[in-house]
Amino acid sequence: VKTDTIPLKHGAHRIDKRTDSVMAKWRGYGLGQFIHWGLYAIPGGEWNGKTYNGAAEWIRSWNGIPKSTYDSLIYKFNPTKFNPESWAKTAKQMGAKYVTITTKHHDGFCLWPSKYTKYTVANSPYKKDIIGPLVNAYNKEGIDVILYFSIMDWNQPGWRYEIKTKEDSIAFEGFKKFTRNQLLELLNKYPTAKGLWFDGTWDKSWVKQAAFADELEKEMRALRPGLIIGSRFRPDDFGKRHNDSNGRLMGDYEQGWERKIPNKIEDVHGNDWDCVMTVPENQWGYNKAWNGHIKTVNELIEMTAKCVSLGGNFVLNFGPKGDGSIRKEEIDLAAGIGNWMRVNNEAIYNCQYAGLEKQDWGYFTGKTGSNKVYMIIFNVPVSGAFRVKLPAKTSITTASLLEQPNTTLKVEEISENQYFIHTSARADNKPFVIVLDLNKKA
Ligand code: JFZ
Structure with a gap:
């Protein structure tokens, strides 16, 4: 918690983000x-x-x-x-x-x-x-x-x-x-x-x-x-x-x-x-x-x-x-x-910081109050497997491509809270999104 040490007549009007x-x-x-x-x-x-x-x-x-x-x-x-x-x-x-x-x-x-x-x-x-x-x-x-x-x-x-x-x-x-x-x-x-x-x-x-x-x-x-x-x-x-x-x-x-x-x-x-x-x-x-x-x-x-x-x-x-x-x-x-x-x-829309560490393939985004997180992929590993490290007590329920919601991707647990998501090779040169459904144990 920051404390105001310098008295100001015309400083900030608020401490935290607006909530309206x-x-x-x-x-x-x-x-x-x-x-x-x-x-x-x-x-x-x-x-x-x-x-x-x-x-x-x-x-x-x-x-x-x-x-x-x-x-x-x-x-x-x-x-x-x-x-x-x-x-x-x-x-x-x-x-x-x-x-x-x-x-x-x-x-x-x-x-x-x-x-x-x-x-x-x-x-x-x-x-x-x-x-x-x-x-x-x-x-x-x-x-x-x-x-x-x-x-x-x-x-x-x-x-x-x-x-x-x-x-x-x-x-x-x-x-x-x-x-x-x-x-x-x-x-x-x-x-x-x-x-x-x-x-x-x-x-x-x-x-x-x-x-x-x-x-x-x-x-x-x-x-x-x-x-x-x-x-x-x-x-x-x-x-x-x-x-x-x-x-x-x-x-x-x-x-x-x-x-x-x-x-x-x-x-x-x-x-x-x-x-x-x-x-x-x-x-x-x-x-x-x-x-x-x-x-x-x-x-x-x-x-x-x-x-x-x-x-x-x-x-x-x-x-x-x-x-x-x-x-x-x-x-x-x-x-x-x-x-x-x-x-x-x-x-992208209504998405925020997902609370997860940045990983090599790109960027995580998430929506407040949702179990889903989005992996926006810009760097495809030569192995074709996307390494995902999650915090303790968090596992992946399902993974799918946002562009094809009905296909599920193979999720392989490689060590505790570390996974490989396997996708097939892509013909295009465009970023894409993998949707993860997470399970956070209490
Ligand atoms: C200003 C303008 O001078 C410029 O023409 C343009 O409109 C831009 C959006 O804003 O330029 C700035 C203003 C602030 C910084 C740099 C350029 N800055 O804070 O680094």
Whole structure:
């Protein structure tokens, strides 16, 4: 048991995980989709024939571009191929249970017609709201929506990285009001959104806003009971982020697993968490040149399985093009993951850490209160026999393939609580799932 040694006015609000049904549903999602879409999709990582080497959605920060030139991309925003229903169908087909959508990234451009700035879709040639139709289309497919929101806003005159002067402080006070207005506006406009995914909260200016951010978080929660807020929103009294100065998580789930996955259950410290992942190394917004290694369907399925086996959700990023279409590579990945998910999703949805030691062939997942555990197989031993080590007093009643529930697999006890599961050779090159029915003796 941890004890709070440092007195905090604005530390964590809770000691353990949330126990309500909204959060229980979030915990069971398993697989999600991330969408990074905004003005940066128009240049797609390229400016006047030159390639920007960073992440495409950061191109405005590049010295190669005058800021006002970037901001005038608003006059080019006219995604004639944008079809929210087809985006939602792609996500549904992949097997995603939730989507996180950039309402506003660091450049400050709002995909909803915010009343508080002119820098929104309303003043683009497209004119229409993007977020509302997206929320509706995804909800219609049974997919929950989380709104991504960047606190850092490069377009706002009041934004500061650091408060150094009286003028900075006055400007930043105005920016804080603006931020509050926008967040309350989003929650009121899109009442079915389940939560907020925060970003751009690392600068010296924001990490000193413990009191303001704490009050705002409480205000948002009061407005929308059940609202899910990640750990990348507010700092504590000492400017600590994610975990407060006593090591307790601030928010409902850990947002620090960005393009990385924990290796063992101890790494997640008992928290809820989601891992957000890009298809190439580090590109969130659309980039014409997808350089470096592009993750494959099997790799992405493995990441999903690994996350679920450690109690987290896996969220795969998509960066739609400036015209509103989704690139073919992403459509193909979604279809490939979906083909696997359709057969094997029982081992992903509503699954958690199974309480068993990680073994060589892949990952265990399980459902709370069930005797079944799932072995998601990625490494097939040359012997064809899968070694399973179980804790004391635990035996295997039956083993079967999830894709063929009626065939039972041969289970051989090789020593106490150690088994070989025998399967016949497989022709395909895909991960598969063995279901074990366990018998835990009292
Ligand atoms: C941020 C953004 O800057 C980026 O464009 C993208 O939206 C991503 C999802 O979030 O990038 C981060 C934020 C946090 C870390 C790394 C990159 N981090 O905590 O390691």
